[in-house]
Amino acid sequence: MKRVLAILLTVAMSFAVMAGCTNQNSGSGNQTEDIVASVKKSDAIAAALPDRVKTAGKIMIGVDDSYPPMEYRDDNNALVGFDVDFGNALGKKLGVEVEWVPTAWEGIIPSLQAAKFDFILSSLSITDERKLEIGFSEPYIQGGPVIITLKENTSIKSGDDLVGKVVGAQLGTTGEDAAKSVEGVKEIKSYDKITEALQDLSAKRTEAVVADDQVGRYYIALDPEKYIVAGKMVEEPFGIGFRKDDTALIDAVQKAIDELKSEGTLSKISMKWFNSDYYKN
Template sequence: MKKIISLVTILTIGVFVFVGCGKSSTTDGSLTKVKDAGTITIGIDDTYPPMEFKDSANKIKGFDIDMANDIGKKMGVKVKYVPTSWDGIFLALKAKKFDLIQSSVSITDKRKETMIFTTPYIYGGNAIFVKTSNNDINGEKDLNGKTLGIEMGTTAQDVLAKITGIKEVKKYNAMTEAFMDLKTGRIDAVVSDPQVGDYYISDKKSDFKQVKSMLNQEPIGAAFRKSDVALRDEYQKAMDELKKDGTLSKISIKWFGNDIYKK
């Protein structure tokens, strides 16, 4: 997980500048609704370790989960998770199936057209993972003629669409399925967030490795409906307090083995 450090050193820049935000509002009703209910509902894709996933006891856990639970405490509300397939999670937010998404959502210009975000709390992106024995793929230029695996609906799809010469991009419902096909040789590489791929292969170093060269880097934040400015602002306030009091650093060390928030 040491690779994450280089991706998030600029996290502290612009902490108080909201991404894709409008003017703060206390009258849109979104915060009042959550406070009155006493519960904030959060959409997640629970197949994305170490960020959000189910353990062997079917309990939801991960970096995002610990962080959201502590934000809920700061806000004085309970937290309820709504597991949702990634390819439908943004439509579910729009349909008000939950109040927000905190599930490793990359902040992109396209997504900012329909949603508002907190400031980035981590930086991810798209890394290439191959079998340990593969020395032919060392970066983007080596993807020509290759078959790649990605999770359906992730930004990897857009990134790879801009690269010419790729033979095929196979889309999976979960990264675990993609890595299984990589192991059996059905695909040549998997493209995934580095922290997710690193966590998955942490006990499988004999089978997989991450290619040193990243395809891109992406800021990650919590996503809200455009109308819910008041709720986003309160969530951001709690997030900032957790960073300031060292809680996020403790969560980072727990899941990544190092403090990604250390200046």
């Protein structure tokens, strides 16, 4: 799912596509501060942290800061996004500071293995191939390509319904791969930016757009009266990546994740960024 280059340069680009819409998902400000500030430290979980983390008083997190809305730089060059809020909330739960370590995507796993940071929190898909190299938390959110249509279109519910349709997708994403995997699609139009794909969908030059889940929902939240997620094509779980032998940290972080889920913190962060609760039972 992750691309080396930024999918979008700034949130402001969305306003050019969806004129008049109000951005409900501010990348910084009081909403983020309130969510993270409300998280309480768990003394029991903090006590289980590895000695090196306790001594340092911080966790170092590797991130490729080029993938909005998960992790990216806002107009003030501040690091923002769903994963960023999540990581900062983890720090609060563990009772340690968080230091983000920006790392190019192609080098992020080697840098983890070289102990440049403690773990990766950066839209990292859990795959069998990666499991041979690193350890993972349990999935903290489900990604994967989704089908976006105009709200008025009720004829498309699944990948099978794309047969005979003109479909848009962003170049080089798993959304484009998923669209190409459907036999019988009339035409696939590929775009440099997801905003361009949505613009053509709005103009009815395409009948659907296949996009990465979180990216798609982020832009749908900007104009929920126009677009909907009509269906999901493939599940793609994201996890936090660790060095395999760092078992004490894996266990402590997993317990912290479980508490953030159960107390509703992850639901709040999800609603902020996607206008959708990925943690609702």
